[in-house]
Amino acid sequence: MPAKDFQDVRAWVFDLDNTLYPPSARLFDQIEVRMTRFVMDALGVDHARADALRRDYWRRYGTTLAGLMDEHGVDPDPYLNEVHEISLEALRPDPALARAIGALPGRRIVYTNGSAGYARRVLAARGLDGVFDAVFGVEHAGYRPKPERSAFERVFAAAGIDPGKGAMFEDDARNLAAPHAMGMRTVHVAPSPEPAPHVHHHTDDLTAFLERIAPPAGPGLDSGPGRADWRSRPDAQTWPRGEGRK
Numbered sequence: 464m465p466a467k468d469f470q471d472v473r474a475w476v477f478d479l480d481n482t483l484y485p486p487s488a489r490l491f492d493q494i495e496v497r498m499t500r501f502v503m504d505a506l507g508v509d510h511a512r513a514d515a516l517r518r519d520y521w522r523r524y525g526t527t528l529a530g531l532m533d534e535h536g537v538d539p540d541p542y543l544n545e546v547h548e549i550s551l552e553a554l555r556p557d558p559a560l561a562r563a564i565g566a567l568p569g570r571r572i573v574y575t576n577g578s579a580g581y582a583r584r585v586l587a588a589r590g591l592d593g594v595f596d597a598v599f600g601v602e603h604a605g606y607r608p609k610p611e612r613s614a615f616e617r618v619f620a621a622a623g624i625d626p627g628k629g630a631m632f633e634d635d636a637r638n639l640a641a642p643h644a645m646g647m648r649t650v651h652v653a654p655s656p657e658p659a660p661h662v663h664h665h666t667d668d669l670t671a672f673l674e675r676i677a678p679p680a681g682p683g684l685d686s687g688p689g690r691a692d693w694r695s696r697p698d699a700q701t702w703p704r705g706e707g708r709k
Protein backbone atom coordinates (compact mmCIF):
# COMPACT_ATOMS: atom_id res chain seq x y z
CA MET A 464 0.00 0.00 0.00
CA PRO A 465 1.96 3.00 -1.22
CA ALA A 466 1.49 5.89 1.22
CA LYS A 467 2.18 8.26 -1.66
CA ASP A 468 -1.25 7.36 -3.09
CA PHE A 469 -2.65 9.35 -0.18
CA GLN A 470 -0.11 12.16 0.13
CA ASP A 471 -2.47 14.78 -1.35
CA VAL A 472 -5.54 13.61 0.55
CA ARG A 473 -7.00 16.24 2.88
CA ALA A 474 -10.50 14.82 3.38
CA TRP A 475 -10.95 11.41 4.99
CA VAL A 476 -14.45 9.95 4.76
CA PHE A 477 -15.38 6.86 6.75
CA ASP A 478 -18.47 4.72 6.56
CA LEU A 479 -19.65 3.64 10.02
CA ASP A 480 -21.14 0.15 10.21
CA ASN A 481 -18.66 -2.70 9.77
CA THR A 482 -16.00 -0.13 8.85
CA LEU A 483 -15.28 1.67 12.14
CA TYR A 484 -16.06 -1.46 14.15
CA PRO A 485 -15.34 -5.08 13.23
CA PRO A 486 -18.10 -7.12 11.55
CA SER A 487 -17.79 -9.61 14.41
CA ALA A 488 -19.73 -7.14 16.59
CA ARG A 489 -22.73 -8.14 14.44
CA LEU A 490 -24.73 -4.99 15.11
CA PHE A 491 -26.54 -5.48 11.81
CA ASP A 492 -28.07 -8.71 13.11
CA GLN A 493 -29.98 -6.55 15.60
CA ILE A 494 -30.79 -3.81 13.08
CA GLU A 495 -32.13 -6.30 10.53
CA VAL A 496 -34.51 -7.81 13.07
CA ARG A 497 -35.91 -4.34 13.79
CA MET A 498 -36.10 -3.48 10.06
CA THR A 499 -38.10 -6.61 9.34
CA ARG A 500 -40.47 -5.85 12.22
CA PHE A 501 -40.91 -2.29 10.97
CA VAL A 502 -41.72 -3.52 7.45
CA MET A 503 -44.26 -5.99 8.88
CA ASP A 504 -46.02 -3.22 10.82
CA ALA A 505 -45.78 -0.52 8.13
CA LEU A 506 -46.96 -2.68 5.22
CA GLY A 507 -49.09 -5.23 7.06
CA VAL A 508 -47.18 -8.23 5.70
CA ASP A 509 -45.97 -11.40 7.40
CA HIS A 510 -42.42 -12.03 8.57
CA ALA A 511 -41.25 -13.94 5.52
CA ARG A 512 -42.60 -11.32 3.12
CA ALA A 513 -41.12 -8.46 5.17
CA ASP A 514 -37.73 -10.14 5.29
CA ALA A 515 -37.78 -10.70 1.52
CA LEU A 516 -38.76 -7.07 0.88
CA ARG A 517 -36.02 -5.80 3.19
CA ARG A 518 -33.38 -7.77 1.28
CA ASP A 519 -34.82 -6.79 -2.11
CA TYR A 520 -34.85 -3.06 -1.26
CA TRP A 521 -31.31 -3.23 0.10
CA ARG A 522 -30.13 -4.89 -3.10
CA ARG A 523 -32.03 -2.62 -5.50
CA TYR A 524 -31.93 0.73 -3.71
CA GLY A 525 -28.88 0.55 -1.41
CA THR A 526 -31.02 0.71 1.74
CA THR A 527 -34.31 -0.77 2.92
CA LEU A 528 -35.45 2.76 3.76
CA ALA A 529 -35.08 4.01 0.18
CA GLY A 530 -37.33 1.20 -1.07
CA LEU A 531 -39.90 1.89 1.63
CA MET A 532 -39.93 5.59 0.76
CA ASP A 533 -39.99 5.18 -3.02
CA GLU A 534 -42.53 2.35 -3.19
CA HIS A 535 -44.66 3.00 -0.11
CA GLY A 536 -44.16 6.65 0.91
CA VAL A 537 -42.88 5.66 4.35
CA ASP A 538 -41.91 8.53 6.71
CA PRO A 539 -38.13 8.14 7.24
CA ASP A 540 -37.62 9.54 10.73
CA PRO A 541 -39.77 7.06 12.70
CA TYR A 542 -38.10 4.27 10.73
CA LEU A 543 -34.59 5.51 11.51
CA ASN A 544 -35.39 5.91 15.20
CA GLU A 545 -36.93 2.46 15.43
CA VAL A 546 -34.30 0.39 13.62
CA HIS A 547 -31.34 1.95 15.43
CA GLU A 548 -32.64 1.29 18.98
CA ILE A 549 -30.12 -1.50 19.48
CA SER A 550 -27.66 -2.60 22.14
CA LEU A 551 -24.06 -1.47 21.59
CA GLU A 552 -22.71 -3.81 24.27
CA ALA A 553 -20.60 -5.67 21.70
CA LEU A 554 -18.50 -2.57 20.99
CA ARG A 555 -15.26 -1.78 22.79
CA PRO A 556 -13.19 1.40 22.74
CA ASP A 557 -10.35 1.23 20.24
CA PRO A 558 -7.60 3.67 21.25
CA ALA A 559 -5.24 2.49 18.50
CA LEU A 560 -7.82 3.25 15.81
CA ALA A 561 -8.58 6.60 17.45
CA ARG A 562 -4.89 7.52 17.34
CA ALA A 563 -4.55 6.37 13.73
CA ILE A 564 -7.54 8.43 12.57
CA GLY A 565 -6.43 11.39 14.65
CA ALA A 566 -3.07 11.40 12.85
CA LEU A 567 -4.63 11.88 9.39
CA PRO A 568 -4.03 15.36 7.97
CA GLY A 569 -7.08 17.43 7.02
CA ARG A 570 -10.81 16.95 7.58
CA ARG A 571 -12.09 13.66 8.95
CA ILE A 572 -15.76 12.83 8.65
CA VAL A 573 -18.15 9.93 9.09
CA TYR A 574 -20.82 9.35 6.46
CA THR A 575 -23.33 6.56 7.09
CA ASN A 576 -26.58 5.33 5.54
CA GLY A 577 -27.84 5.17 9.13
CA SER A 578 -28.81 8.24 11.12
CA ALA A 579 -26.27 10.69 12.51
CA GLY A 580 -27.62 10.19 16.03
CA TYR A 581 -27.01 6.46 15.84
CA ALA A 582 -23.56 7.10 14.40
CA ARG A 583 -22.67 9.33 17.37
CA ARG A 584 -23.70 6.59 19.82
CA VAL A 585 -21.53 4.04 17.99
CA LEU A 586 -18.57 6.42 17.85
CA ALA A 587 -18.85 7.09 21.59
CA ALA A 588 -18.91 3.35 22.31
CA ARG A 589 -15.77 2.93 20.21
CA GLY A 590 -13.97 5.85 21.85
CA LEU A 591 -13.87 7.60 18.46
CA ASP A 592 -16.11 10.56 19.25
CA GLY A 593 -13.22 13.00 19.56
CA VAL A 594 -11.44 12.34 16.29
CA PHE A 595 -13.97 13.44 13.65
CA ASP A 596 -14.79 16.94 12.44
CA ALA A 597 -18.35 16.05 11.47
CA VAL A 598 -20.84 13.18 11.28
CA PHE A 599 -23.32 12.85 8.40
CA GLY A 600 -26.25 10.46 8.24
CA VAL A 601 -28.73 9.55 5.53
CA GLU A 602 -30.88 12.51 6.65
CA HIS A 603 -28.15 14.87 5.42
CA ALA A 604 -28.48 13.35 1.94
CA GLY A 605 -32.23 14.03 1.78
CA TYR A 606 -32.66 10.34 2.80
CA ARG A 607 -31.18 9.20 -0.51
CA PRO A 608 -28.75 6.35 0.15
CA LYS A 609 -25.25 5.51 -0.78
CA PRO A 610 -24.49 4.16 -3.43
CA GLU A 611 -26.39 6.97 -5.26
CA ARG A 612 -23.96 9.60 -6.49
CA SER A 613 -26.37 12.42 -5.62
CA ALA A 614 -26.24 11.36 -1.97
CA PHE A 615 -22.45 11.62 -1.90
CA GLU A 616 -22.55 14.96 -3.70
CA ARG A 617 -25.01 16.40 -1.20
CA VAL A 618 -23.03 15.28 1.83
CA PHE A 619 -19.65 16.30 0.43
CA ALA A 620 -21.02 19.75 -0.42
CA ALA A 621 -22.37 20.12 3.12
CA ALA A 622 -19.02 18.96 4.50
CA GLY A 623 -17.06 21.33 2.28
CA ILE A 624 -15.03 18.46 0.85
CA ASP A 625 -13.19 18.39 -2.47
CA PRO A 626 -13.55 14.74 -3.64
CA GLY A 627 -10.41 15.16 -5.76
CA LYS A 628 -8.47 15.44 -2.51
CA GLY A 629 -10.52 12.86 -0.64
CA ALA A 630 -10.37 9.22 0.37
CA MET A 631 -13.38 6.98 1.10
CA PHE A 632 -13.27 3.97 3.44
CA GLU A 633 -16.17 1.49 3.16
CA ASP A 634 -17.04 -2.13 3.86
CA ASP A 635 -19.68 -2.22 1.08
CA ALA A 636 -17.74 -2.13 -2.19
CA ARG A 637 -20.83 -0.85 -4.05
CA ASN A 638 -20.49 2.38 -2.12
CA LEU A 639 -17.03 3.04 -3.55
CA ALA A 640 -18.17 3.34 -7.18
CA ALA A 641 -19.50 6.90 -6.98
CA PRO A 642 -16.57 8.16 -4.85
CA HIS A 643 -14.19 6.65 -7.41
CA ALA A 644 -16.01 8.37 -10.26
CA MET A 645 -15.78 11.64 -8.31
CA GLY A 646 -11.99 11.36 -8.08
CA MET A 647 -11.53 9.93 -4.60
CA ARG A 648 -9.06 7.33 -3.45
CA THR A 649 -11.12 4.27 -2.47
CA VAL A 650 -10.41 1.74 0.27
CA HIS A 651 -12.48 -1.39 0.78
CA VAL A 652 -12.41 -2.34 4.48
CA ALA A 653 -13.56 -5.95 4.83
CA PRO A 654 -12.37 -9.44 5.73
CA SER A 655 -12.20 -10.46 2.05
CA PRO A 656 -11.23 -8.45 -1.05
CA GLU A 657 -13.69 -7.85 -3.87
CA PRO A 658 -11.45 -6.67 -6.70
CA ALA A 659 -13.12 -4.13 -8.99
CA PRO A 660 -11.95 -1.20 -11.11
CA HIS A 661 -13.42 1.26 -8.61
CA VAL A 662 -11.60 -0.27 -5.62
CA HIS A 663 -8.05 1.10 -5.28
CA HIS A 664 -7.11 -0.67 -2.05
CA HIS A 665 -8.39 -3.39 0.22
CA THR A 666 -7.59 -3.95 3.88
CA ASP A 667 -8.89 -6.23 6.62
CA ASP A 668 -7.14 -4.08 9.22
CA LEU A 669 -8.11 -0.41 9.09
CA THR A 670 -5.82 0.64 11.94
CA ALA A 671 -2.72 -0.88 10.37
CA PHE A 672 -3.64 0.56 6.97
CA LEU A 673 -4.01 4.09 8.37
CA GLU A 674 -0.79 3.78 10.36
CA ARG A 675 1.08 3.18 7.12
CA ILE A 676 -0.41 6.34 5.60
CA ALA A 677 0.25 8.62 8.58
CA PRO A 678 2.17 7.08 11.48
CA PRO A 679 0.57 8.31 14.69
CA ALA A 680 2.76 10.12 17.17
CA GLY A 681 2.30 9.72 20.86
CA PRO A 682 3.56 8.19 24.05
CA GLY A 683 4.67 4.61 23.79
CA LEU A 684 4.51 4.52 20.02
CA ASP A 685 7.69 4.35 18.00
CA SER A 686 6.70 5.13 14.44
CA GLY A 687 10.14 4.32 13.07
CA PRO A 688 11.38 1.11 11.53
CA GLY A 689 11.15 -1.94 13.71
CA ARG A 690 8.33 -0.68 15.89
CA ALA A 691 6.28 -3.27 17.69
CA ASP A 692 3.65 -4.99 15.59
CA TRP A 693 0.26 -3.42 16.33
CA ARG A 694 -1.21 -6.70 17.48
CA SER A 695 1.28 -6.88 20.33
CA ARG A 696 0.02 -3.64 21.84
CA PRO A 697 -2.36 -4.06 24.80
CA ASP A 698 -5.23 -2.22 23.14
CA ALA A 699 -5.06 -4.45 20.06
CA GLN A 700 -7.17 -6.95 21.96
CA THR A 701 -10.15 -4.64 21.59
CA TRP A 702 -10.46 -6.13 18.10
CA PRO A 703 -11.97 -9.58 18.44
CA ARG A 704 -9.77 -12.30 17.08
CA GLY A 705 -10.75 -14.43 14.12
CA GLU A 706 -13.50 -13.33 11.74
CA GLY A 707 -11.23 -13.39 8.72
CA ARG A 708 -8.45 -11.49 10.45
CA LYS A 709 -4.97 -12.89 10.01
Ligand SMILES: [Mg+2]
Nearest residue numbers: 478480481634
Ligand atom coordinates in the same frame (compact mmCIF):
# COMPACT_ATOMS: atom_id res chain seq x y z
MG1 LIG B 1 -20.99 -0.19 6.31
